[in-house]
Amino acid sequence: MSFSPELAEIRFGCGLSPVIAKPIDPDAVLQGLSGPDDMARRFPIDGFSTLATRAAEVAKLQRRKRNSDNKTEIRDKIKTYRREGKKEGAMWFAQSLQRWIHTEHGFRERLVAFWADHFTAFGKNPILRFATGPYVEEAIRPNISGSFANMLIATTTHPVMLHYLDQGGSIGPDSRAAKRSKKPKGLNENLARELLELHTLGVDGPYGQNDVRQLAELLTGLSFSNKAGFRFRMKFAEPGQETVLGKTYGNDPATLEPILQALRDLAVHPATARHVARKLAVHFVSDTPDPALVRHIAGRFIDTGGDLHAVNQALLEHPSSWGAQLGNVKPPADFIASAARALAPGTDRIATLDPRAIRLLFLGPLTMMGQPWQHPNGPDGWDETDAAWITPQGVSTRLRWALSVPQKLRPDLPDPGSFVTAALGPFAPRSVQAAARFAESRSDAIGLVLAAPAFQRR
C-alpha cells in the first residue's frame, strides 16, 4: 500500500516508457498538472471553430442543393468536406496518441480522458463526427485542476454538448419563439436530466422528475450557432422562475446568469461530491474501491467547494490508492496508447502515418475491441467494470493487435527480454518472461508481453 514510481506511471499515468523519467513521489505526480501543458502545445488539436465553419459551409450547400440543377457538383463538394473532417479526426487521434507516448505528466492525460468520459459528448452527424476532440480541448483540458464548477459550466455551454444532448433547440413552452412558431416546438429535457443524473448528483441523487423539468425550463436559451459558437437566445428562454432542488432561479426577462448560478450550486452539492469521488476511485483504483478512499475524496471535494487540485491530491495521498496488486483493466484506447508508449517509437513514426494507416492500425481495432474512438454508446460514457472489456471478442482483438501492430510502429522491434522490463517493470510475472523467451518470433514475443494481464491491468 505505498507509492512506487512504476505503480504511479501504470495506475495514474500512461504506462511505463523506456525513455521517460518516472515521478519520484506523489507530489511530483500532482506537480505535473501545475506546469505548462507541453503536450497540448507540441501536439495541437484544433478548437471547435474550424469544425463549425465547415458545418456552416455544408449547411449552406445543403440548402442550395434543394433548388439547384447541379446537385452532383454540390454533393461532391459536401463529400469533400466530409472527407476532410474524417482525415482531421484521424490526425487528432494521432495527436492524442503522441501525447500519451511522450508525456512526462501522464496523470494529466488520464484526467482529461476521465473527465471527457464523465462529460461525454460527440457529434451526431457526419460533419461533427470528430467534434469530441475540439470539445475536450476547450471545455475539459484547461479545467482538470481548477474548480469543478468551471468545468461544469464550460461543458454545459459548449456547442458540442448543446448539440449532443439536444439543448440547442430546446424552447420554453411560453417563450417568444414558441409563441411565434407554427410548428410544434418545445422543451427538450435531455441535457437537464443528464446534468443531474450523470454530470452532478448521480442517479441516486436527491432529485425528482419535477427538478428535471424545472431545470430543463431554466436551461432554455442555452444555444449555439455555427458562426458565433455559444449563444444565449433570449427568445428561446422560458420566462419566469424555476425551482431546482428547492432553490428558486430565474429572472424576467431571462438571462444567462441564473443558469450559471444553478450550475455552481449543483457543482458543490454534497451528492455531486460523493458521485464524483466514487467515479474517480472506480476509474483509477478499483471496480470496488475502499469506501474510506471514496469518503476521503468526497470530504475534500466538499471542504474545498469542488477544487479539483485538492481532489486530485486526495486521490493520490490515500494509502488505498496504492494497493500493490494491479486491478482495473485498461479500456481499449488506454491499452493501445500505453502499448505504444512502451514501444517508444520516434516522434516521426506516428507523425508520418497517414489517415488510412491510423484507421487501419488504431481506429478500426478500437471499434472491434468495443470502444469506437470517442463514440460511447450513450451519455453515460464507457463502462468502468473490468468485465465489460474482458470479453472473448475484446481479448481476441487485443491479442491480435498486440501480435500484429507493434512491428508497424517499431520496425526495429526491441529485444523481448528487455521489453518485458520496459513494459512491466517490477510487475513482470515469470510466465511472461518465459513466453517472451519461447515465442517463435520477435513480434510474437512482444505481442505476448502486451497481451499479458500484467500489462492489460493497472
Place this chain on the structure above:
Amino acid sequence: MTRKPTRRTFLTRSALIGCCAAASPLLTPLSFAAAPWDTRLVVIILRGGMDGLDVVQPWGAPEFAGLRGKADGPDEGAYDLDGFFFLHPGLAPLIPLWAKGDLGFVHAVATPYRDKRSHFDGQDLLEAGTPSLAGVRDGWLNRMLQSLPGIEGQTAFAIGNGEMKLLDGPAPVADWSPDANLEMTPQAVRLAEMVMQDDPAFHAALSEALMLSGDRRVLNASGPGKMAVPRRKRGQAHLKNAEFAARQLRGDARIASFSINGWDTHNRQDRALKGALTRLSDTIVSLQQRLEGEIWQKTAIVAMTEFGRTVRLNGTGGTDHGTGGAMVLAGGAIRGGRVLGDWPGLDEASLYARRDLMPTSDVRAPAAWIMRAMTGLDRQTLESAVFPGLQMGRDPGLML
C-alpha cells in the same frame, strides 16, 4: 454511482465457468444450460432506412406508378404477392419461402419516432424500443431477457462489429464478430494461454474466443510473426454473420441479432437498393439452409428498420428519409404468405406530412407478439417493461 452493467457483463459469469474448464480449455467446450424455451429468434436491424414501398410495392394503389415514375408497371422480375403488392426483384430468391408460408411482411409500420428523421436517433429509438430516448440505458431485446428466468451467457448473441444496442443492458449477452476469429500458430496459442493462466477472467475469455473461432483458429500457412492487423473485412460480412448465427442457434443459443447496412438510398435507388436486398435475401436463405429441418421450423426472423422513405422519388432517382416503412418476417415458425398491416393508401390526404407513408401500426407490436408466442411472456410485461407505452392490439397470429 451504480450504473447498470452492459451486456458484456456476462463474462463475470463465464469467468467462473472458465475456472473449472481451465484444466484443458482447448478441449473442453464450455457447455451452457439450454434456455427455457425452444424457438429461435433472429433480429436483423436494417440500418439506413429501408424503403418499404420499393421492397413490397403497392401496385394496387393507383398513385404508386406516378409517385415512383414507373409508367410501364412493375419491373421485370417483380413478383405478384397477392394481386395488390409486388415483391422487389432483389428478393426473388425468397419466393419459394413465400410459397411455403415461411415469409411475410408488415406494411406501414414505424417506431414512435417522428419528424426529425435522423438515422442516429431513429436507430437508437428502434433499438431502445421506448417512446423517447430520454434516460434510456438498455435495449428492448435485453429487457426481454431481463424479464425471463434461466438466461445464460450464451442464450443471446450480438453478432458483428457494429453496436447492437437492442441487446445492451444488464441481462447477459454474448458478443462476437466472425472478424474477431483468432488465427494463431499452436505455439502462440499455448503461450497466450500461459501468460493468461493466472488471471481467470482473461483466461476464460481467451478460451471462449478460441472456441468461438471454430476450426479455423490454427494458422499454418502464413506462419509465426505474420499475424494480420485485426480489421473488419469488407464484403460478405452478412454471410459470415448468418453462418455464425446458425452455428450458435443449432446449439444452445435462442436469440441472435446483427445488422445489414446500406439502405440509405438517396441516389439511383434502382441500383442502390438491389445490393442491400441481395444481402438480405442471401442472409435469410443462408439461415434457412444452415438451420434446415427441425430448427428452421422453430425459427422466426424479424428484420426491421429505423424508418421508411419518402413516397416520391427525389431529383436524383432516390428517396429521402421518411416515416412509415415495412418489416420482413421469415422462418419456419412464421405464419407467412401474407402482407399484414393496415394499408393507409397513397393519396395525398393519406400521407404523413404529405410526403411519407402514413404509419398505421407500431413496428414494436409484431415483435412483441412474436416474443409472446416464443417465450410465453405476458402482455403486461411486454407492454410495460419490454416496450413501454406499446399497445399490442389484437393478436395478428404471426406464429404457427
